[in-house]
Amino acid sequence: MGELFGVASVASYDAGVSRNGDELSAMYGEGARALQDEFDSRRLADLLADVTVHGELDDGDIALVREQSTVWVATVDADGWPDVSYKGGAPGFVRVVERSELQLPIYNGNGMWRTLGNISDNGRVALLFVDHVRPWRVRVHGIGTVLTDADTVATFHGAEAVLSVQVARVFPNCGRYIHRDGEVSPFVPQPGRETPVPEWKQLPFLNDVLPAHDPARTEG
Structure with a gap:
């Protein structure tokens, strides 16, 4: 799981420095x-936040997106309520136009048009890609645009509209709680069984920043 930290160098990280800049203010409320x-x-x-959050898709993100046949799309409605929609298609149905743009075909649905309607209202959208094989997760935050022109829609077989997402922020998530092959992840706490510690939390440079109560933290 060391690839979690492959986005940026951690050599210059100083756990004693408070990071309250714009990037963390935007990340954490x-x-x-x-x-x-x-x-x-x-x-x-x-x-x-320092080592995983990035402003465009990297090679690993692109490879993961192109392998997936599902994505969860989160939006916010006019009353401020969050809404989440599951979208499915053939593997690679979410198109990587460039590192800063994704396009998602919208197929025939229930006619409510809530997801695209919310995006038309305020533009904000979040995508969650879950790879059940690795396992791994990637989140993409961005600004969405609803495209209904015939030329663009025709590039996706069977689509009625296309959602274009201009990427603003990308970050991975540890996949330890993702279930595989119909089996519950071994990292899910179970009575009478010791819960394993994920490999990424055992990386030496992380020890001093882990919470005092974290099972992965060692003293000495």
């Missing part, structure tokens, strides 16, 4: 910060 402090995870959260 007051509620997240309060909970990080309650559970002693602010140091870890700052490091993860």
Whole structure:
């Protein structure tokens, strides 16, 4: 799981430096910060933001997107309620136009048009790609545009519209709780069984930023 930290160098990371810049302010709101402090995870959260969050798709992100046949699309409606929609297609149905743009075909549905309607209202969209094989997850935040012109729609067989997403922020998530082959992940806590520690949390440079109560933390 060391690839979690492949996006940026960690050599210059200093756990003693407070990172309250624009990039972390955008990543973590007051509620997240309060909970990080309650559970002693602010140091870890700052490091993860430093080394995993990036502004466009990298080669690993692109490879993962092109392999997937599903994506979850999150939007916000006019009343501020979040909405999540499952979208499926053939593997690679989400098109990587370039590192800063994804296109998603919208097939015939129930006629409510909630997802694209929300995007038309405020533009904000989040995509969640889940790879059940590795396992691994990638989140993409961006600004969406609904495309209905015939030429663009025709590039996706069977589509009624196309969602274009201009990428603003990309970050991976540990896949330890993703179930594979119909079996519950071994990382899910179970009575009477010791829960394994993920490999990425055992990386030596992480030890000092782990919460004091984290099972992966070692003293000495």
